[in-house]
Amino acid sequence: MLADFGHFTLLIAFLVSLYAVVAAGFGSWQKRPLFIASARNATIVTLPLLLLAGGSMIALLLSGDFSVEYVWRVSSLETPTILKVTALWGGQAGSLLFWNMLLAIFLAAAMLRKWGEEQVFMPYVIMVGSFTQLFFLGLSTFIENPFARLDFVPPDGNGLSPLLRHPGMIIHPPMLYLGFIGFIVPYIFAMAALISGKLDDEWIRTTRRWTLVAWLFLSLGLILGGRWAYDVLGWGGYWGWDPVENASLMPWLSGTAFLHSVMIQEKRNMFKMWNMFLIILTYCLVILGTFIVRTGVISSVHSFARSDIGPYFFGFIAFMFIFSAFWVSKRRDELSSPNHLTSFLSREAAFLYNNFVILAILAIVFLFTYYPIISELITGEKGFVGPTVYEQALAPLFAVLLLLMGVAPLTMWYRTSIERLQMSLRWPVVATAVFTLILFLLGIHSVGALIGLFVVTFAAVLTLLEFWKGTRARMGRGENAWQAFSNLLARNRRRYGGYWIHMGVIVMGFGVIGVEIFQQETQMRLQQGESLSLGNYTMVFNGVERYAGPDDLVVTEATVDVLKNGRLVKTIHPQIELYTRTQQPMTIPDLRATISEDFYVLLVNWEPTTADAATFRVFLNPLVNWVWAGGFIFVIGTLIAAWPDPRKERQRVPQPRRAAIGAAD
Amino acid sequence: MKKSADHLLFVFSANRVYKQLWLVILLLLVAQTAVAQQPVTDDQVNEVAKGLYCPVCESTPLDVCPTQACMDWRAQIRDLLAQGETEEQIQAYFAQRFGDGVLAEPPRRGANLILWFFPVVAVVVGGFFFSRYLRGLKLQQPAVVAAEPNLREETAVLPPTQAPQSDYIARIEAELRGES
Numbered sequence: 001m002l003a004d005f006g007h008f009t010l011l012i013a014f015l016v017s018l019y020a021v022v023a024a025g026f027g028s029w030q031k032r033p034l035f036i037a038s039a040r041n042a043t044i045v046t047l048p049l050l051l052l053a054g055g056s057m058i059a060l061l062l063s064g065d066f067s068v069e070y071v072w073r074v075s076s077l078e079t080p081t082i083l084k085v086t087a088l089w090g091g092q093a094g095s096l097l098f099w100n101m102l103l104a105i106f107l108a109a110a111m112l113r114k115w116g117e118e119q120v121f122m123p124y125v126i127m128v129g130s131f132t133q134l135f136f137l138g139l140s141t142f143i144e145n146p147f148a149r150l151d152f153v154p155p156d157g158n159g160l161s162p163l164l165r166h167p168g169m170i171i172h173p174p175m176l177y178l179g180f181i182g183f184i185v186p187y188i189f190a191m192a193a194l195i196s197g198k199l200d201d202e203w204i205r206t207t208r209r210w211t212l213v214a215w216l217f218l219s220l221g222l223i224l225g226g227r228w229a230y231d232v233l234g235w236g237g238y239w240g241w242d243p244v245e246n247a248s249l250m251p252w253l254s255g256t257a258f259l260h261s262v263m264i265q266e267k268r269n270m271f272k273m274w275n276m277f278l279i280i281l282t283y284c285l286v287i288l289g290t291f292i293v294r295t296g297v298i299s300s301v302h303s304f305a306r307s308d309i310g311p312y313f314f315g316f317i318a319f320m321f322i323f324s325a326f327w328v329s330k331r332r333d334e335l336s337s338p339n340h341l342t343s344f345l346s347r348e349a350a351f352l353y354n355n356f357v358i359l360a361i362l363a364i365v366f367l368f369t370y371y372p373i374i375s376e377l378i379t380g381e382k383g384f385v386g387p388t389v390y391e392q393a394l395a396p397l398f399a400v401l402l403l404l405m406g407v408a409p410l411t412m413w414y415r416t417s418i419e420r421l422q423m424s425l426r427w428p429v430v431a432t433a434v435f436t437l438i439l440f441l442l443g444i445h446s447v448g449a450l451i452g453l454f455v456v457t458f459a460a461v462l463t464l465l466e467f468w469k470g471t472r473a474r475m476g477r478g479e480n481a482w483q484a485f486s487n488l489l490a491r492n493r494r495r496y497g498g499y500w501i502h503m504g505v506i507v508m509g510f511g512v513i514g515v516e517i518f519q520q521e522t523q524m525r526l527q528q529g530e531s532l533s534l535g536n537y538t539m540v541f542n543g544v545e546r547y548a549g550p551d552d553l554v555v556t557e558a559t560v561d562v563l564k565n566g567r568l569v570k571t572i573h574p575q576i577e578l579y580t581r582t583q584q585p586m587t588i589p590d591l592r593a594t595i596s597e598d599f600y601v602l603l604v605n606w607e608p609t610t611a612d613a614a615t616f617r618v619f620l621n622p623l624v625n626w627v628w629a630g631g632f633i634f635v636i637g638t639l640i641a642a643w644p645d646p647r648k649e650r651q652r653v654p655q656p657r658r659a660a661i662g663a664a665d
Numbered sequence: 666m667k668k669s670a671d672h673l674l675f676v677f678s679a680n681r682v683y684k685q686l687w688l689v690i691l692l693l694l695v696a697q698t699a700v701a702q703q704p705v706t707d708d709q710v711n712e713v714a715k716g717l718y719c720p721v722c723e724s725t726p727l728d729v730c731p732t733q734a735c736m737d738w739r740a741q742i743r744d745l746l747a748q749g750e751t752e753e754q755i756q757a758y759f760a761q762r763f764g765d766g767v768l769a770e771p772p773r774r775g776a777n778l779i780l781w782f783f784p785v786v787a788v789v790v791g792g793f794f795f796s797r798y799l800r801g802l803k804l805q806q807p808a809v810v811a812a813e814p815n816l817r818e819e820t821a822v823l824p825p826t827q828a829p830q831s832d833y834i835a836r837i838e839a840e841l842r843g844e845s
Binding site: 240343356360367385585617 | 724766776779792
């Protein structure tokens with residue numbers, strides 16, 4: 001009954017979206033504002049319809065109606081209540097429904113915003129936005145119907161995949177989806193600008209905050225995903241260059257390039273075509289990412305052929321790409337800029353170098369991610385591209401990117417003289433070189449590590465100097481240090497928020513170098529009371545107990561004392577979790593974390609027959625907490641940059657273009 | 666070892682024959698001195714397992730995978746190590762049985778070479794077109810300087826004799842003035 005109602009609301013939402021596309025198209029063609037207003041209302045109405053559908057699904061999950069296939073697939077009688085709700089995005093059909101709900105929220109929010117000068121965009125925003133919604137609703141309604149019934153009523157369900165029961169995995173997908181869908185909004189406005197022919201930077205200014213918020217969620221999704229891997233997957237790392245991870249990294253990369261290059265358009269009225277290309281690319285990568293994250297088809301051509309929705313996705317991406325490319329080529333004359341690059345040493349050139357490096361990284365990640373499919377098509381044999389291949393290819397590019405990140409803020413718009421740049425770089429280079437030399441003398445002899453640390457430290461010095469110079473200039477005007485610093489951030493949120501984000505990346509960079517190059521590990525079978533040592537840590541194995549957890553979980557938990565330099569610092573409990581229904585074991589680490597390193601212990605194996613012996617795997621992860629701290633700084637910086645500035649907001653409309661130059665980046 | 670007969674028949678590589686001979690000799694030695702032999706440590710097993718990926722579970726390195734199948738594979742690695750095989754030999758053994766897909770790094774031959782050439786080619790070729798594009802953007806510069814008043818403005822702010830550092834401070838101070 002409820003399932004039929006849910007499916008019915010989906011069908012209505014589909015028809016309403018279809019109407020929105022048609023009415024907006026007809027209204028703009030026949031110049032009938034009433035139709036456009038009606039299309040706008042239709043777009044807004046999609047949201048309550050989808051909330052009803054999503055609510056029905058949650059009600060079905062909570063009531064445990066296993067006659068609905070999806071409910072049977074992702075939950076069971078013993079599934080805890082909170083997980084029954086989050087099971088909404090625990091499987092393919094449900095997460096498509098969830099995706100639809102989020103997109104409807106974004107579109108309704110875009111419709112309900114205050115429309116000013118950009119009113120001309122509205123019919124096209126509705127057309128492109130509702131068309132995207134229409135595609136996903138079509139998938140949900142006709143192909144991956146989450147409300148589909150089984151022929152019989154099973155007594156119990158399958159239960160949620162063990163991997164998805166961790167809190168990190170509960171919030172990770174919504175963050176990622178919010179990021180994905182957030183990037184659809186700037187794309188829609190870009191297309192509206194193309195179709196309407198109003199190609200000034202209105203669409204960029206309208207969507208700037210949307211873009212930043214989308215980027216924030218995508219970044220959060222990536223960081224939380226890394227934390228989840230570190231806490232649950234038990235390999236001592238946080239990023240494995242897995243296709244699913246890469247699928248969400250790629251739109252993040254092109255989105256990052258876009259965030260930087262739109263600044264050139266706002267400031268110099270150049271590279272309009274390029275920005276269009278970047279946002280179209282991001283949109284395509286978002287749709288592709290949604291598909292891959294959900295189905296994981298990269299592993300093989302066969303699993304792709306088996307997937308019901310694969311061909312539709314590729315058809316849709318191809319259609320949207322051709323549609324976008326058509327409008328770009330139709331407007332190419334309006335998109336070309338009258339302005340020219342004045343110097344290779346300028347802020348706008350630096351942004352272009354940044355774009356080049358980011359796109360090179362993107363291209364490499366793209367090839368490597370899809371290589372299993374490519375090689376299967378060429379040679380018939382599945383190739384696998386492991387993390388070491390990625391790291392060899394990408395490490396130099398990331399180093400260049402970090403260097404640019406440090407140096408670019410020193411350049412000025414239009415042109416910067418080489419002497420000036422040399423002058424500003426001289427002392428930072430010397431200081432960083434001395435620091436690196438000290439590290440060398442302290443015993444760090446790995447060339448890779450020294451280069452990496454030099455680059456990261458150099459970027460850190462330059463970025464901190466930016467903050468220092470700005471603060472000092474304000475202090476010169478009678479503000480105290482704290483006032484000067486906080487006003488610096490508050491008065492120029494975009495630029496100093498950006499530098500703050502750079503600091504987050506730098507701190508993460510230190511962490512990545514620490515783990516990548518200086519990680520130590522060992523594995524050993526210990527009798528009860530025995531110990532093993534790694535670095536200046538020792539762990540003592542003090543026994544194992546096995547007990548039943550919630551649902552079908554059996555937990556095997558070891559008690560381990562951690563000693564640092566011979567002194568007891570913490571008692572930890574690494575576990576093996578076994579979900580008996582699926583017989584899927586997971587090794588859940590426990591760790592002792594400090595700012596300088598993590599001592600990370602995994603219980604690898606324990607058998608009741610040899611009760612007093614167990615096998616442990618131990619990692620010493622230097623600086624790994626810098627990765628999380630850097631992520632936190634990064635997020636704060638994005639919030640600073642995206643936070644509305646009421647003072648600027650008021651000024652924005654009457655302010656002539658000229659006056660804006662030089663005031664903000 | 667299964668394929669050694671084929672190799673001897675079809676591959677006339679002296680090197681390979683020697684290797685096989687060495688193995689036979691080593692095996693004999695191992696059989697005789699099994700008591701005196703050092704046991705293979707877990708770390709040695711993991712070192713080899715790291716280079717291999719679980720053929721069943723998606724993208725999980727063999728040293729990490731907790732399933733029974735992977736435990737058996739690790740036990741097999743331990744046996745092979747005890748027999749004196751090297752890391753490369755063991756990896757080749759697994760690749761031969763389960764396909765190159767189990768290798769963390771695909772073998773550097775055939776189509777796989779793309780993985781090492783592409784990054785270099787992408788950066789070089791991309792860089793070439795990128796620099797040509799940049800130069801094209803800059804060509805008409807003399808006409809542009811006059812056309813863009815902002816440029817003249819900004820350069821006019823800096824007297825050429827002034828220390829280059831000071832224009833940065835000047836910019837910040839200009840911002841301060843503009844804002845307050």
